[in-house]
Amino acid sequence: MKHWLFLMPLFFFFSVHASTLLEINITNRQNSENITLSFFNKPAYVFFVLHNPDRIVLNVRDSIILNGLPRKFSSDGIVQFIRVRVGNAHNLHLVFQLANCGKIKVVMNHTGCRYNLIFTIIRNKQIDLNHLAHLHKFKKKLIVSSAISTLKHTYTADQTRKNTKRHATFSVNDIQNKIIVAIDAGHGGQDPGAVSKHGLKEKNITLIIARQLQVWLNSDPMFHGVMIRNGDHFISVAERSLIAYKKKANILISIHVDSAHNCRAYGASAWVLSNRRASRELVNRLRKKDGQLNAFRTKKNSLPEGSDTDRYVRQALLDLQFIYAQRVGYEIATKVLCQLRHVSALHKSKPAYASFGVLRSPYIPSLLIEIGFISNTRDERLLATYFYQKKISKSLYQGLHNYFLLHSP
Structure with a gap:
């Protein structure tokens, strides 16, 4: 009928x-x-x-x-x-x-x-x-x-x-919870970040775009956006990834503005955790006996404290976590760059690897986006406009949307 x-x-x-x-x-x-x-x-x-x-x-x-x-x-x-x-x-x-x-x-x-x-x-x-x-x-x-x-x-x-x-x-049982995105507006407080020759400060631009990105994410029933900082105050690099972890974030996206001595450098780029930084973090966490892996050992009740088995398993688990975080961060950064190219020139066409401290967490895939060069006259003029800021934030949201539409966190 x-x-x-x-x-x-x-x-x-x-x-x-x-x-x-x-x-x-x-x-x-x-x-x-x-x-x-x-x-x-x-x-x-x-x-x-x-x-x-x-x-x-x-x-x-x-x-x-x-x-x-x-x-x-x-x-x-x-x-x-x-x-x-x-x-x-x-x-x-x-x-x-x-x-x-x-x-x-x-x-x-x-x-x-x-x-x-x-x-x-x-x-x-x-x-x-x-x-x-x-x-x-x-x-x-x-x-x-x-x-x-x-x-x-x-x-x-x-x-x-x-x-x-x-x-x-x-199935009606397929997707259960919202994807939590930690949004990190770079710098803040006594740390202004890069400053243009006309006085435009990186910390102000990144906060505006971070707030806009949160609005885009929270308007999509798939996401819940949380801010690492929502005002002009200083947060250390180590605290930023810790805040994201405490907020149970599935992904951390850090927003920055680039600067260079060469005033002709321009365009957006994306960065993910480098192997060198991952190895250094792995060693540091093994020395400190990472709390998350200790919790894992306690729950399983099968790894004796201080044994060789304990040490090797902890190292293997941390290594796998870093590999996973790197891979997912790279894939999301690729999706974001695909969207940014519609509104901005790209300084790097593919995600690059870096040792930035905000990318250090093995438990939260992280990426850092440089949305342009404040030292470039054209980029500076665009970054100061509300219309361009909104287009950038929408591109960041669309990149996240396109990735998580196909991948569960």
């Missing part, structure tokens, strides 16, 4: 990235139900799943105000009700209330300018509602679409098919 809902616009709003929702088609099958949303132009959207009651929340950027909703459906289907509201900047918010919901499959196809976003909801006849309520109490399950785009991107057809195949099917 099919339900066709044709939606008449009250008025039209078009932009370069606008997409128009043409119709919603709901098709019932024996063991599943399809929700097909047809758009004119490719939509930029994000969706997530909530529970008690089960519902899909879909936000579409730059879509038009619609008529014909809310709409209620027969009780024998999975889709029970559709609600709609229009947020700021004509962002469309659709809520599909569900019953008897199991797994959710999501695909998008298109013919010309007509794009079909299809949710297939698998019916779960043997679901234990009490057990489901217990599992999802106080937890918000997130499913974020790879179609969301805050900058212009070009994807090949092969890349799109590869991403769709890998992430087409989601």
Whole structure:
């Protein structure tokens, strides 16, 4: 049985990235139900799943105000009700209330300018509602679409098919907690960092961009951004990674502005932990008997204090932690640079390795971003403008989003 809902616009709003929702088609099958949303132009959207009651929340950027909703459906289907509201900047918010919901499959196809976003909801006849309520109490399950785009991107057809195949099917149990991003605004207090010839200070620029990045992250249900410093005060390098650890961060991103004697040097770059610094930190932590590995030994109750086994296992575990942190930091830095190149020239096209103290933690993958050269006249002029600062912060967010969309922390 099919339900066709044709939606008449009250008025039209078009932009370069606008997409128009043409119709919603709901098709019932024996063991599943399809929700097909047809758009004119490719939509930029994000969706997530909530529970008690089960519902899909879909936000579409730059879509038009619609008529014909809310709409209620027969009780024998999975889709029970559709609600709609229009947020700021004509962002469309659709809520599909569900019953008897199991797994959710999501695909998008298109013919010309007509794009079909299809949710297939698998019916779960043997679901234990009490057990489901217990599992999802106080937890918000997130499913974020790879179609969301805050900058212009070009994807090949092969890349799109590869991403769709890998992430087409989601279970309501897949994503449990938000990804915590520790945002480190470089320098601060009595340490101004680099200062331009016109008096522009690195510590002020990095704090502005860090705050903007936190806003971008907290507007995305996938993330929770926490600030290492949120004012003009000094924090030592060692304390910064410790604060990130105490805040249970999954990733640390440190924002800085570069400077050089050569005034012609310009552009952004990304840095991750070097092997030399990792080796030095490994030795230091082994000497100090790293607290995290001591906790591991105590819980396992299998590694005798002071034994050779204890020492070798601690060294092996720390070595693996550093290798993992380096690898993840490099991969995220690569994604960030791919976004920064849309708004800024790159001083280095690939992440580089450095011995910066803020990158020292083996437990939190870390990266340091130099967003430009304050010693360069053009970069200095751009870094002083709110519009450019906002574009930089959005690029940092989009790089993080693109990485964690494909990788669990």
